[in-house]
Amino acid sequence: MEIHGKTIIITGAASGIGLAMAQRFKAEGAKALILADLNADGVTAAGRALDALAVPTDVGDEAQIKALVAAAEAAHGPVDVFCSNAGVIAKGDEDQPDDEINFCWQINSMAHVYAARVVAPGMAERGNGYLLNTVSAAGLLIQVDSVAYTMSKHAALGLAEFLAAKYGPSGVRVSVVCPQGVRTAMTAGRPETPAAVDGMIDADDVAEAVVAGMADERFLILPHPTVADYVARKAGDRDRWLRGMARLRERLFAGEIKQ
Numbered sequence: 001m002e003i004h005g006k007t008i009i010i011t012g013a014a015s016g017i018g019l020a021m022a023q024r025f026k027a028e029g030a031k032a033l034i035l036a037d038l039n040a041d042g043v044t045a046a047g048r049a050l051d052a053l054a055v056p057t058d059v060g061d062e063a064q065i066k067a068l069v070a071a072a073e074a075a076h077g078p079v080d081v082f083c084s085n086a087g088v089i090a091k092g093d094e095d096q097p098d099d100e101i102n103f104c105w106q107i108n109s110m111a112h113v114y115a116a117r118v119v120a121p122g123m124a125e126r127g128n129g130y131l132l133n134t135v136s137a138a139g140l141l142i143q144v145d146s147v148a149y150t151m152s153k154h155a156a157l158g159l160a161e162f163l164a165a166k167y168g169p170s171g172v173r174v175s176v177v178c179p180q181g182v183r184t185a186m187t188a189g190r191p192e193t194p195a196a197v198d199g200m201i202d203a204d205d206v207a208e209a210v211v212a213g214m215a216d217e218r219f220l221i222l223p224h225p226t227v228a229d230y231v232a233r234k235a236g237d238r239d240r241w242l243r244g245m246a247r248l249r250e251r252l253f254a255g256e257i258k259q
């Protein structure tokens with residue numbers, strides 16, 4: 001799908017990857033941008049800078065996603081593209097408190113469910129539309145320092161595959177963007193997080209990969225191409241891959257990789 005002429009909602013648009021996608025979509029000639037974020041001041045400033053509708057929204061609350069889409073439709077008509085991009089991380093293992101796991105679950109997984117519920121049926125009726133979900137390489141592999149992030153991003157990937165199979169025949173496209181380390185607020189102060197093992201990229205690089213991936217209507221968008229090799233290795237020999245993950249954890253927790 002070409003971005004030119006499209007009406008596009010982006011969540012988590014006040015900073016990082018969401019803001020970079022908004023800037024890039026504007027440059028590509030999007031018809032209308034609707035920016036959503038929990039950070040009301042940040043999203044208002046982004047809206048002003050990009051001449052876009054800013055809607056302060058908590059994506060973990062289904063009623064607020066419905067209100068976001070209603071506001072977008074009232075201002076600009078049907079939504080062509082919904083980018084579920086807002087995301088959070090909380091480090092910890094399986095002893096992580098339930099509320100931290102549920103927090104990641106609600107924002108990283110359920111927000112994508114809420115968006116699909118409200119926009120996908122209309123897109124299918126019109127015979128076109130696009131769900132662009134920011135997942136992570138952690139959704140294909142693991143995030144060795146966070147069980148909540150690993151679980152919620154795997155769920156987001158599974159949901160996107162389900163939606164692609166369900167809505168593909170009706171002309172609705174689904175993509176997941178799965179970067180490793182990106183220089184944003186999420187990784188600020190943690191330049192050597194496990195996500196940085198193959199080097200950090202900029203949010204603009206992710207936006208570039210998204211535009212190219214959407215033009216090809218490719219399900220899996222990998223701003224770090226090396227992730228494709230990891231996925232192939234995991235599929236080829238999962239036990240060997242898991243031994244590699246164990247070694248990475250040892251290096252991480254021995255302090256060789258700073259968190």
Ligand SMILES: NC(=O)c1ccc[n+]([C@@H]2O[C@H](COP(=O)([O-])OP(=O)(O)OC[C@H]3O[C@@H](n4cnc5c(N)ncnc54)[C@H](O)[C@@H]3O)[C@@H](O)[C@H]2O)c1
Pocket residue numbers: 011012013014015016017018036037038039042057058059060085086087088107134135136137178179180181182183184185186187195
């Ligand atoms: N930075 C990385 O290394 C990296 C790697 C892979 C995937 N990701 C994913 O990219 C996405 C964007 O993250 P980022 O790196 O740009 O970080 P970021 O912190 O710069 O941006 C995240 C945005 O989401 C917003 N947000 C958080 N909770 C929200 C909520 N409940 N409702 C609405 N908005 C909310 C924040 O206010 C922020 O503006 C996330 O889904 C993240 O998991 C990031």
